[in-house]
Amino acid sequence: MExxxxxxCSAIVLSGALGVLIANNxxxxxxxxxxxxxxxxxxxxLLDATFLAAVQVVVYAGAIVILFLFVIMLLGVDRAxxxxxxxxxxxRPLTIVIxxxxxxxxxxxxxxxxxxxxxxxTSVSEVSLGGTNTKNLGGxxxxxxxxxxxxxxxxxxxAIVGAIALARRLKGPLQPIPxxxxxxxxxxxxxxxxxxx
Amino acid sequence: xxxxxxxxxxxxNVDLTVVLIVLxxxxxxxxxxxVAVMLMIxxxxxxxxxxxxxxxxxxxxxxGILQTLADGIKLFFKEDLIPERSDRFVFKLAPYLSLIPAxxxxxxxxxGGDFRNDNGGVVTWFGxxxxxxxxxxxxxxxxxxxxxxxxxxxxxLAGWSSGSKYPLLGAVRSSAxxxxxxxxxxxxxxxVFLMSGTLSTNGIVSGQSTWNWNLVTTxxxxxxxxxxxxxxxxxxxPFDLVEAEQELVGGFHTEYSALRFALFFLAEFMNVITMSxxxxxxxxxxxxxxxxxxxxxxxWPPIWFFLKVGxxxxxxxxxxxxxxxxxxxxxxxxxxxxxxxxSLGWFLLxxxxxxxxxxxxxxWIVILVGLTAISVGAxxxxxxxxxxxxxxxxxxxxxxx
Numbered sequence: 001m002e003x004x005x006x007x008x009c010s011a012i013v014l015s016g017a018l019g020v021l022i023a024n025n026x027x028x029x030x031x032x033x034x035x036x037x038x039x040x041x042x043x044x045x046l047l048d049a050t051f052l053a054a055v056q057v058v059v060y061a062g063a064i065v066i067l068f069l070f071v072i073m074l075l076g077v078d079r080a081x082x083x084x085x086x087x088x089x090x091x092r093p094l095t096i097v098i099x100x101x102x103x104x105x106x107x108x109x110x111x112x113x114x115x116x117x118x119x120x121x122t123s124v125s126e127v128s129l130g131g132t133n134t135k136n137l138g139g140x141x142x143x144x145x146x147x148x149x150x151x152x153x154x155x156x157x158x159a160i161v162g163a164i165a166l167a168r169r170l171k172g173p174l175q176p177i178p179x180x181x182x183x184x185x186x187x188x189x190x191x192x193x194x195x196x197x
Numbered sequence: 198x199x200x201x202x203x204x205x206x207x208x209x210n211v212d213l214t215v216v217l218i219v220l221x222x223x224x225x226x227x228x229x230x231x232v233a234v235m236l237m238i239x240x241x242x243x244x245x246x247x248x249x250x251x252x253x254x255x256x257x258x259x260x261g262i263l264q265t266l267a268d269g270i271k272l273f274f275k276e277d278l279i280p281e282r283s284d285r286f287v288f289k290l291a292p293y294l295s296l297i298p299a300x301x302x303x304x305x306x307x308x309g310g311d312f313r314n315d316n317g318g319v320v321t322w323f324g325x326x327x328x329x330x331x332x333x334x335x336x337x338x339x340x341x342x343x344x345x346x347x348x349x350x351x352x353x354l355a356g357w358s359s360g361s362k363y364p365l366l367g368a369v370r371s372s373a374x375x376x377x378x379x380x381x382x383x384x385x386x387x388x389v390f391l392m393s394g395t396l397s398t399n400g401i402v403s404g405q406s407t408w409n410w411n412l413v414t415t416x417x418x419x420x421x422x423x424x425x426x427x428x429x430x431x432x433x434x435p436f437d438l439v440e441a442e443q444e445l446v447g448g449f450h451t452e453y454s455a456l457r458f459a460l461f462f463l464a465e466f467m468n469v470i471t472m473s474x475x476x477x478x479x480x481x482x483x484x485x486x487x488x489x490x491x492x493x494x495x496x497w498p499p500i501w502f503f504l505k506v507g508x509x510x511x512x513x514x515x516x517x518x519x520x521x522x523x524x525x526x527x528x529x530x531x532x533x534x535x536x537x538x539x540s541l542g543w544f545l546l547x548x549x550x551x552x553x554x555x556x557x558x559x560x561w562i563v564i565l566v567g568l569t570a571i572s573v574g575a576x577x578x579x580x581x582x583x584x585x586x587x588x589x590x591x592x593x594x595x596x597x598x
Binding site: 026028031034050051053055057058061062063067069070073074097133134167 | 287334335336339340342343349350353354355366369370373376379383396406459497562
């Protein structure tokens with residue numbers, strides 16, 4: 001039963017990931033990404049990590065990909081891009097080299113490892129720790145690793161403040177961003193790029 | 198597998214009876230939703246006619262009650278158009294992305310069950326103990342949030358794939374609205390989690406079995422935020438900018454016709470019913486209520502549940518007949534500058550009270566300090582907004598001159 005679910009989900013995840021790479025239309029690529037994220041959510045459920053599965057759907061599928069779609073639709077790049085242009089020269093050969101070396105590394109790890117590629121498997125499931133999944137996760141995050149969580153929150157706050165500082169246009173003596181003279185009005189402005197990534 | 202949760206039906210041996218009971222529950226939920234949508238559309242049209250001094254549907258069946266059925270059959274047999282410039286696959290997919298989450302959410306709502314004496318809603322059907330809900334997953338209400346975030350895709354992709362400007366504008370508007378209000382919705386639900394200490398709907402309802410409804414224990418504010426944010430999430434008036442006829446023709450479903458339009462319509466009304474059911478579950482004690490006639494105790498919980506849901510449905514129609522539509526900037530202001538800060542502040546207050554209970558602090562001091570902190574924060578926020586407005590106004594003035 002578990003094996004069957006794992007195989008089906010892996011097929012969904014992998015086909016979605018391939019679709020993201022192959023699809024010509026950016027909106028279709030984003031939809032394939034959603035497919036991948038859903039497959040991962042089901043895999044989380046298979047591992048008894050139900051809270052993570054819910055968060056996966058709410059945050060990734062429900063918010064982040066929606067924002068991707070938003071940007072794609074608002075910038076009007078939802079038609080097939082010309083894939084003939086290489087923005088950075090030598091990008092394609094480099095991709096092949098790096099991609100195949102990472103694949104090789106992973107396969108080697110899988111083959112030579114004794115106790116599984118990720119070490120001895122641990123679990124935050126209800127069976128192993130007692131208490132519910134969500135409680136265990138909350139305890140781990142906000143009790144054991146509170147400092148790291150707070151640091152991450154600070155980092156995110158800084159990122160938001162930075163994005164706002166980049167996006168607003170100030171008049172008068174304070175002018176943090178030099179206004180770039182773009183030749184083509186159709187291109188997205190540099191501020192927009194900062195928001196997206 | 199833990200995903201199906203605490204239902205005693207599935208903890209033992211799964212044999213044919215168990216499978217049949219589960220199938221029966223799914224069938225009942227499915228048929229119930231379809232019939233409820235049919236009645237709800239009729240109810241809304243009839244009620245709004247009364248409020249506007251009209252008669253409303255009156256020909257098909259007694260009091261026009263079969264009007265929805267007639268409309269459904271008409272839509273079913275109409276020609277199905279697909280715009281030439283549309284993205285055909287996504288165009289066909291979008292209505293189902295709206296409809297399926299609407300169906301699924303209802304699975305976690307307990308519509309009956311015996312919650313007296315810490316019974317946990319367990320009833321006995323055909324010699325098996327079970328809960329009167331299709332599934333009780335441990336993530337409970339998070340499932341509802343997940344499904345409502347999936348429903349955004351239906352609206353967004355429908356608008357985009359139509360390949361025309363009004364649907365696209367409607368889709369961008371509505372998805373921005375739904376994402377903004379989802380945050381307030383989630384935060385108001387989080388206070389309920391704090392009070393009941395569980396995510397499961399069955400657990401939340403069990404915790405309210407002695408008249409201690411979450412409406413009171415969370416202090417009313419989260420309930421108000423939930424209802425406002427829920428109305429916006431449903432794209433119901435006064436938050437129906439998505440389908441503002443004067444501006445956007447029909448909004449995201451302008452290009453849809455026949456059966457696909459009917460699916461969107463169905464999903465919309467189904468969402469109204471499930472949102473009401475979720476509100477009842479979270480804040481109004483679900484099927485809890487007094488057992489009036491002891492001879493048939495099993496019939497009272499569903500009756501109380503449907504009565505409470507009916508109150509919400511009435512209120513939704515009432516709002517539509519009463520309130521004018523908000524402007525887009527007012528909508529965003531209300532969501533981001535009022536509802537989200539208010540729900541965050543209230544969440545912190547409830548959390549502080551919980552800790553005060555654990556540590557044995559004086560709760561009135563905590564409330565006083567908490568309310569002071571919240572009002573200081575609110576004042577700071579209002580000052581910041583005011584300052585920004587003044588700055589923008591003076592900038593606009595400079596530019597104009």
